[in-house]
Amino acid sequence: MIRLENITRSFMLGKENVHVLNGISLTIESGEFVAIMGPSGSGKSTLMNIIGCLDKPTEGEYFLASENVSHYNDKELARVRNQSIGFVFQQFHLLPRLSALKNVELPMIYAGISKKERQARAEEALIKVGLSDRMNHLPNALSGGQKQRVAIARAIVNQPKLILADEPTGALDSKTSIDIMDQFSKLNEEGVTVVVVTHESEVAQYANRTIMVRDGLIQSPTLIDRGMLQ
Numbered sequence: 151m152i153r154l155e156n157i158t159r160s161f162m163l164g165k166e167n168v169h170v171l172n173g174i175s176l177t178i179e180s181g182e183f184v185a186i187m188g189p190s191g192s193g194k195s196t197l198m199n200i201i202g203c204l205d206k207p208t209e210g211e212y213f214l215a216s217e218n219v220s221h222y223n224d225k226e227l228a229r230v231r232n233q234s235i236g237f238v239f240q241q242f243h244l245l246p247r248l249s250a251l252k253n254v255e256l257p258m259i260y261a262g263i264s265k266k267e268r269q270a271r272a273e274e275a276l277i278k279v280g281l282s283d284r285m286n287h288l289p290n291a292l293s294g295g296q297k298q299r300v301a302i303a304r305a306i307v308n309q310p311k312l313i314l315a316d317e318p319t320g321a322l323d324s325k326t327s328i329d330i331m332d333q334f335s336k337l338n339e340e341g342v343t344v345v346v347v348t349h350e351s352e353v354a355q356y357a358n359r360t361i362m363v364r365d366g367l368i369q370s371p372t373l374i375d376r377g378m379l380q
Contacts, residue, residue, distance in 0.1 A: 152178040157210035170196045172366035183338040185354035188363035203227040236305030236313045240320040242297040244289040250300045251285040275303035295326035315346045
């Protein structure tokens with residue numbers, strides 16, 4: 151599903167070339183549930199951005215579903231994101247003047263799906279995450295957990311094979327966090343590949359594999375048993 155070969159990423163900060171990723175090689179198989187952990191500044195968010203085709207590596211090769219996306223232009227990367235990847239972020243990123251239903255429809259508008267099909271699929275996705283009675287509510291009328299469920303519904307509505315979640319429970323209380331992580335577990339059980347970036351060991355326990363990143367490198371061993379995080 152995901153194969154990174156010697157990925158580096160550097161940025162110019164003034165006159166200094168700052169290296170954030172320093173040669174990462176990684177494989178994530180289809181159907182895995184993987185957590186990426188690391189301290190602040192470790193490079194885990196930059197790694198997530200490259201996996202999500204939100205950024206391009208400075209050097210190295212990235213294969214997503216056997217497709218080498220390393221050197222794609224912005225238009226090609228946008229196509230991959232829309233067709234193959236669902237995103238869930240810490241701050242939800244819902245449009246405040248649109249209902250839950252309309253927010254979920256957005257990715258399908260960009261995909262050119264008809265209005266009738268958009269509505270039917272958006273309703274189905276919201277029912278799936280337990281929001282059948284909140285479809286027409288605006289985001290400010292929803293709790294934090296409900297907003298994140300809308301974000302999950304939006305992420306899955308185009309039926310992607312890969313879900314990327316960046317600190318998805320960071321703005322939620324512990325009980326709501328459990329509910330949200332259970333949603334990701336259900337999606338994974340249905341065959342969706344799930345990759346979660348987190349600094350919380352409680353969240354990482356839901357994954358089958360935890361990848362530790364420090365100083366732009368993957369620490370060895372990359373496979374950490376759930377029991378070691380308890």
